[in-house]
Amino acid sequence: MQTKRLLYKLLETVRDFFKKPLLTIIIQLAIIAFIIWYTVRQIAAFPLSILILLLWIVTVLYSLIAEFRHSHTKMSLWLKKNLYSSLFNSCLTLVIFISLPSILYSIIDYAILRATFSPSLTAPGVRPPNVSASWGVIPGAWKLLATGTLEPVHLPRVWIAFFWMMILAILTYITLRIVQKKKNPTLRKTITSLWLITPLVLFVLLVGIAKPAQLVDIASLIKGTMVVVGLALIMMWQKVIPLSIKNIIIAILIWPVFSVLWGFLGQSGLFPPINPEKWGGLLLTTIITIFASVISFPIGVALAFGRKSQLRGIPDWFLWILTVVIVIWGLATSTPAMLSSARNTLEKLMAFWPLLIILITYLFIKIFKGNVIAASSTVFIEVIRGVPLITILFLAIVMAPLFVPEGVQLKNTWSVLIGYTLFNSVYLAEVLRGGLNAIPQGQYEAADAIGLNTIQKIWFVILPQAVQMVIPALVNLFVGLFKSTSIVGIVGLFDLMGIVSSVTGNPAWQGLRTELYIFAALIYFLGSYVLSSYSQRIERKNLIKKR
Amino acid sequence: MIFRRKKEASNQIPFWRDIRVFGIIGQILFILLIFLFFRTIGSNFITNIGKLGRAQFICQDGSYNLKCAFDFMRTPAGFGIAESVIPYEVTDSYWQALKVGLFNTLKVSLLAILFSTIIGVVVGIARLSNNWLIKNVARWYVEIIRNTPLLVQIVFIYFVVFLTMPSVNESLQPLGLPIFLSRRAMVFPAVRLMPSSAWIIAFIVLGLIQFQISYRKFSESSARKHKQSHAFRNAGLIFLLIVGIGILIANSRTSSQSILVADSTRINSCQDIEAYALRKAGVANIADLQKLEAEKLTEVSIKICTVNGTSSESNLVSWLQKKKIPFSVVKRSSTVTQALNSYEKGDCDMLAAPINLIAGEKASLTDHQKHLLLPFPESPVLLDRPRIENARVVGGMSFSPEFAGLLLGLSFYAGAFIAEIVRAGIQAIPKGQFEAATALGLTEWQKLRLVILPQSLRVIIPPLISEYLGTIKDSSLGIAIGYPDLYNVASTTLNQSGRSLQVILIIMVVYLTLSLITSAILNWYNNKIRFVEK
Structure with a gap:
C-alpha cells in the first residue's frame, strides 16, 4: 500500500513538471543535461566525487521519502529546507557538492601535501623537485616581514610597544566586563589615562628622543605651561571640566612634569631616535593605521561640525562689494598686461580671470549662504574624497616637503603619514556627519533647555551619541584604512606588501611569490575579518535595541 | 540680581552673547587662523616653491613666466605606452600621452563596473538563497574578498595566475573553446560589425521605439476592456518582426567588401575559389584536403594580402573558415597602395580590401585588365575567431595580462561590495510587501518588476553609484602591475x-571632474526618487 502511494506521488510530481510552459521545461531539461555532463566530467577527473554523488543521492532519497510519508525527522527537515527545497535547488546543491571537494583537495594538496616547511629548502638550487609551496620562506624572511629593515638593536622597543598595546587591550576588555557589573570608576579612570598616554609611550618607543642640549629648556617650559593652563582655563570657563583647585594645580603641573620626564629620558639615551625610513613590514602597516586613525579623529570631528555649521554667514552685500572691488582691481591691473603678452586664444581668455571670482562669489552665497567655515570644510572634504588615495599620498610626498623650513629634510614616511591622516579624516568626517544627522532635533533642544552652552552641548550630549551611533562605520573605516596601507609600496615605502615584493627578488627566496602573497593576504584577512565581524555584531545589537 | 533685571527690562542681548555676532566673529577668527597658519609655514612654502619654480615655469626661450607652466605638455613625451585606445606614438606630446591614460582608465573602469554589477547582483541574490550551500559559498566569497586589500588581489591575479601561464604556442584553451590564454595575452573571439550591420542597428532602434509605443497602446486597450494583458508579448513580437526585416535588408547588402583575384581566366565568381584551392592542392574534394600533412597544407593554402584596420580580412577569413578552405594571411599592409604592391609582386593569391578603397587604386596596377574585382558575400555581423599564426595569436579580441589582471581584480573586489549593497537593498523591503504582492495574485515576474525592484532600487542605487566612483578611483592601482592608466602615465x-x-x-582636476560627474548623477537620482516618494 505504502509503495503504491509513493509511486503515485512520484508520478504526480513528474506530471506536474511537464505541465509547465514548454520554454520552462526546455530550459530546465537543458540545465539538468548540463549538470549530468558536468558530474560525469568531474567524476572522471576526480574519482572521489563518486562518494559525494552517492551521498547526494542518499540524502535526496532520504528527504524525499520523508516528505512523501509525511514523517520528517529533524535531519530530513533540515535537508529539505536548506538543500533540496526544489528541483533547481537540488541541482545547485549537486553542482556544489561535486565541485567543492576537488577544489578543497587541490588547495590542501598545494598547501600541505606537496609543500615543504623547512626554511633551509627555499633557495632555487636546494628546493626539492615537485614541491608546490615552500612555506619555509615565511620563517626565513620573518624578520623582514615583521619589522622591515629596522636595526636589530631596536627590536626590544618594538616588542615593548607591542606588549603595552596588548596588555592594555586585554585589560580594557576585562574591565569593561567588570565595570558593567560593579561600576568600578577608579579602575576605568586608570585605564582611560593609560590609553591617553599611549600615544606618548608609542612615540618614545618607536620614534625615540634626540639627546637634548640641557635637561629642560626654561623658555619652552614656560610657554608650554602657559598654553596648557590657558586651554584648561577656557575649558573651565565653558564648564567642560569643573573649576576646582585640584584641576588648576594639575593643569599647572602637567607640562613641567612631562617635560622634565622627557628631558631625563632624552639624556639617559635609553631611547635613541629611530630613522622612520627604517620602519617596515607589519610594523609600518600598524604604525600607519594607528597613527592615521588617532590623529584624524579630532580633525574629522572638526570637519564634520564645520560642514554642518549653520552660523550666520557673511552678509551678501558685503561679499558683493568685496567682489566688485576685487574684480575691478584685477581687470585694471593684470588683464591688459596678460592680454598684450597672450600667445593664443586660451591665454587671451585666461586674461579675464577676475570674472571667475563673480561666479565663485555667486556659488558661495547660493550654496553656503556666505558661511566660510561650512564652505571650506565642504570643499576640503569633497576634493580629498574625489581623488584616489594614491594621488593623495603622491601629493603629500611632493607638497609636504615644501612646507618645512629650509635645510630640514622631511622623510617620506612622515609625508605618507600626513597623507593618510588627511585622507582618513575626511572619510571620518563623513561618517560622523551621518551620526550627527541621525541625532533627533529634540536632543539639541533639550540641551538648550537645561542651559548647556555650545561646547557643553557638543561635548556631553551630541558627540557621545553620534559616535556611539556610528561605531560600526568607524570600525569599518579602520578596517579600510588597515587594508589601504598596502599601497604605500607604490610610493616607495616598505610595508608588508612592499617588503613582500622586495623579498621575492632575494636570491634565497626567488620565485616564491605565491607563498608570500598568500601569507600577506592571510594577515590582512585575519585583521580585517576579526574587526569587521566585531562591527557587524555591534550593528546587529543596535538593530535589536532599536526594535 | 539687579544687574540682570535691568537687562531684561531693556530687552537687549549683550553683543558678546548674540549668536549672530558670535557667528561672524567666529568666521573672522577662522579666516585669521588659516591666514596665520599659512603665514607661518607659508614663508617656508614661498622660499621652497621659489627654488622649485625656476625649473617649473621655464619658457621655450629660457625665461621664467607663470604662464609657461603648461608649455612642456606640448613637447614630445618620448616614452612608449603598451596599450592604448586612441593612436599614440613615442613622438606624440604629453597631452596625447595623458589622454591615452585617461582613456585606458575609463576603459578598464567601465568594463569593471559592468562585470562587478553582474557579479554583485548574482552573489547578492545568492546570499539570500534558501539553499544553505549557495548562501554560504556566496557569504565566504564576500568575506574573503572584502577583507583583503584590493592591491593584494590585483597583484596576486597578475603575478600568480596570469604570469605563470604558458607561452603563446602552448596557449591554454579552456574547454576547447576558441579562447587563447597565454602569459602574453588573453585572446577571445570578437564580434565584428560589418558596414552593412548599420541597417540592423537602425532597425533595432526603430523596433525599440515601436515597442515602447505599441506596449503602451496594448496595455491601455486591455485595461479598458478589463482583459488580461498580453501587451509585453504582442509588443515583443512586433519588435522581433522589425528586427527581422532589418536583418534581411542587411544580408542583401553585400557591396562594401571585395577581394581582388589575380587571374580572371581562372576565377570568375566566389564559387571558383574553392575549385581553385582544390586545383592548387591537387585533390578531388575538401575532405581530402583535411587529410594532408600540416606542412603540405600550409604550402598549398591560398595566400591572402590584407589592409590593416579594415574589416574585409575577418570577413574573408570567416568565409574561408566556414568553407574549410586552407588559407594563410601572408601580409598585412598599412595602406591599400602597399597592399596592391605586394599583391602585384606575387606575394599572395588574393587581396582583401573594401571596395571603396580599392576601386580608385585599381588603375595603378600594370595589367589591370587581367584583375577581377569580386564583390564578396558579407555577413553583417560575424564572429572573429582567434587563431595561431607564426607563434602569435591573430584575430579576435586581445587583452594584455595587465589589463585583464586589473579588470578581474577590480570586478571581483567591487562585486563583493555590490553584493552586500544588493542584499541590503532586498532585505530593506518589509516582508509584508512580498506577502501583499502574492495576495494580489501577481506573478513572480510582476512581483519583481512592480513591487520589489522599484522599492529596493531606491535603497540600492545611491551606494551603488559611490561604489562605481570607488572603482574608477581604485583603477589607479594599475600602476602596481604596469597598466598604463591615467595615474601611471602621469x-x-x-x-x-x-x-x-x-x-x-592635472591628475586632481581629472579625477575631481569624474567624481563631480558621478555625484551630479547621484544628486539628480536622489532628487528624482524623493519626488516619487511624495
Whole structure:
C-alpha cells in the first residue's frame, strides 16, 4: 500500500513538471543535461566525487521519502529546507557538492601535501623537485616581514610597544566586563589615562628622543605651561571640566612634569631616535593605521561640525562689494598686461580671470549662504574624497616637503603619514556627519533647555551619541584604512606588501611569490575579518535595541 | 540680581552673547587662523616653491613666466605606452600621452563596473538563497574578498595566475573553446560589425521605439476592456518582426567588401575559389584536403594580402573558415597602395580590401585588365575567431595580462561590495510587501518588476553609484602591475619632465571632474526618487 502511494506521488510530481510552459521545461531539461555532463566530467577527473554523488543521492532519497510519508525527522527537515527545497535547488546543491571537494583537495594538496616547511629548502638550487609551496620562506624572511629593515638593536622597543598595546587591550576588555557589573570608576579612570598616554609611550618607543642640549629648556617650559593652563582655563570657563583647585594645580603641573620626564629620558639615551625610513613590514602597516586613525579623529570631528555649521554667514552685500572691488582691481591691473603678452586664444581668455571670482562669489552665497567655515570644510572634504588615495599620498610626498623650513629634510614616511591622516579624516568626517544627522532635533533642544552652552552641548550630549551611533562605520573605516596601507609600496615605502615584493627578488627566496602573497593576504584577512565581524555584531545589537 | 533685571527690562542681548555676532566673529577668527597658519609655514612654502619654480615655469626661450607652466605638455613625451585606445606614438606630446591614460582608465573602469554589477547582483541574490550551500559559498566569497586589500588581489591575479601561464604556442584553451590564454595575452573571439550591420542597428532602434509605443497602446486597450494583458508579448513580437526585416535588408547588402583575384581566366565568381584551392592542392574534394600533412597544407593554402584596420580580412577569413578552405594571411599592409604592391609582386593569391578603397587604386596596377574585382558575400555581423599564426595569436579580441589582471581584480573586489549593497537593498523591503504582492495574485515576474525592484532600487542605487566612483578611483592601482592608466602615465610624465605641481594639478582636476560627474548623477537620482516618494 505504502509503495503504491509513493509511486503515485512520484508520478504526480513528474506530471506536474511537464505541465509547465514548454520554454520552462526546455530550459530546465537543458540545465539538468548540463549538470549530468558536468558530474560525469568531474567524476572522471576526480574519482572521489563518486562518494559525494552517492551521498547526494542518499540524502535526496532520504528527504524525499520523508516528505512523501509525511514523517520528517529533524535531519530530513533540515535537508529539505536548506538543500533540496526544489528541483533547481537540488541541482545547485549537486553542482556544489561535486565541485567543492576537488577544489578543497587541490588547495590542501598545494598547501600541505606537496609543500615543504623547512626554511633551509627555499633557495632555487636546494628546493626539492615537485614541491608546490615552500612555506619555509615565511620563517626565513620573518624578520623582514615583521619589522622591515629596522636595526636589530631596536627590536626590544618594538616588542615593548607591542606588549603595552596588548596588555592594555586585554585589560580594557576585562574591565569593561567588570565595570558593567560593579561600576568600578577608579579602575576605568586608570585605564582611560593609560590609553591617553599611549600615544606618548608609542612615540618614545618607536620614534625615540634626540639627546637634548640641557635637561629642560626654561623658555619652552614656560610657554608650554602657559598654553596648557590657558586651554584648561577656557575649558573651565565653558564648564567642560569643573573649576576646582585640584584641576588648576594639575593643569599647572602637567607640562613641567612631562617635560622634565622627557628631558631625563632624552639624556639617559635609553631611547635613541629611530630613522622612520627604517620602519617596515607589519610594523609600518600598524604604525600607519594607528597613527592615521588617532590623529584624524579630532580633525574629522572638526570637519564634520564645520560642514554642518549653520552660523550666520557673511552678509551678501558685503561679499558683493568685496567682489566688485576685487574684480575691478584685477581687470585694471593684470588683464591688459596678460592680454598684450597672450600667445593664443586660451591665454587671451585666461586674461579675464577676475570674472571667475563673480561666479565663485555667486556659488558661495547660493550654496553656503556666505558661511566660510561650512564652505571650506565642504570643499576640503569633497576634493580629498574625489581623488584616489594614491594621488593623495603622491601629493603629500611632493607638497609636504615644501612646507618645512629650509635645510630640514622631511622623510617620506612622515609625508605618507600626513597623507593618510588627511585622507582618513575626511572619510571620518563623513561618517560622523551621518551620526550627527541621525541625532533627533529634540536632543539639541533639550540641551538648550537645561542651559548647556555650545561646547557643553557638543561635548556631553551630541558627540557621545553620534559616535556611539556610528561605531560600526568607524570600525569599518579602520578596517579600510588597515587594508589601504598596502599601497604605500607604490610610493616607495616598505610595508608588508612592499617588503613582500622586495623579498621575492632575494636570491634565497626567488620565485616564491605565491607563498608570500598568500601569507600577506592571510594577515590582512585575519585583521580585517576579526574587526569587521566585531562591527557587524555591534550593528546587529543596535538593530535589536532599536526594535 | 539687579544687574540682570535691568537687562531684561531693556530687552537687549549683550553683543558678546548674540549668536549672530558670535557667528561672524567666529568666521573672522577662522579666516585669521588659516591666514596665520599659512603665514607661518607659508614663508617656508614661498622660499621652497621659489627654488622649485625656476625649473617649473621655464619658457621655450629660457625665461621664467607663470604662464609657461603648461608649455612642456606640448613637447614630445618620448616614452612608449603598451596599450592604448586612441593612436599614440613615442613622438606624440604629453597631452596625447595623458589622454591615452585617461582613456585606458575609463576603459578598464567601465568594463569593471559592468562585470562587478553582474557579479554583485548574482552573489547578492545568492546570499539570500534558501539553499544553505549557495548562501554560504556566496557569504565566504564576500568575506574573503572584502577583507583583503584590493592591491593584494590585483597583484596576486597578475603575478600568480596570469604570469605563470604558458607561452603563446602552448596557449591554454579552456574547454576547447576558441579562447587563447597565454602569459602574453588573453585572446577571445570578437564580434565584428560589418558596414552593412548599420541597417540592423537602425532597425533595432526603430523596433525599440515601436515597442515602447505599441506596449503602451496594448496595455491601455486591455485595461479598458478589463482583459488580461498580453501587451509585453504582442509588443515583443512586433519588435522581433522589425528586427527581422532589418536583418534581411542587411544580408542583401553585400557591396562594401571585395577581394581582388589575380587571374580572371581562372576565377570568375566566389564559387571558383574553392575549385581553385582544390586545383592548387591537387585533390578531388575538401575532405581530402583535411587529410594532408600540416606542412603540405600550409604550402598549398591560398595566400591572402590584407589592409590593416579594415574589416574585409575577418570577413574573408570567416568565409574561408566556414568553407574549410586552407588559407594563410601572408601580409598585412598599412595602406591599400602597399597592399596592391605586394599583391602585384606575387606575394599572395588574393587581396582583401573594401571596395571603396580599392576601386580608385585599381588603375595603378600594370595589367589591370587581367584583375577581377569580386564583390564578396558579407555577413553583417560575424564572429572573429582567434587563431595561431607564426607563434602569435591573430584575430579576435586581445587583452594584455595587465589589463585583464586589473579588470578581474577590480570586478571581483567591487562585486563583493555590490553584493552586500544588493542584499541590503532586498532585505530593506518589509516582508509584508512580498506577502501583499502574492495576495494580489501577481506573478513572480510582476512581483519583481512592480513591487520589489522599484522599492529596493531606491535603497540600492545611491551606494551603488559611490561604489562605481570607488572603482574608477581604485583603477589607479594599475600602476602596481604596469597598466598604463591615467595615474601611471602621469607619474611617468612627472619623472620625465620634473613638473610636479602641474602634473599633480592635472591628475586632481581629472579625477575631481569624474567624481563631480558621478555625484551630479547621484544628486539628480536622489532628487528624482524623493519626488516619487511624495
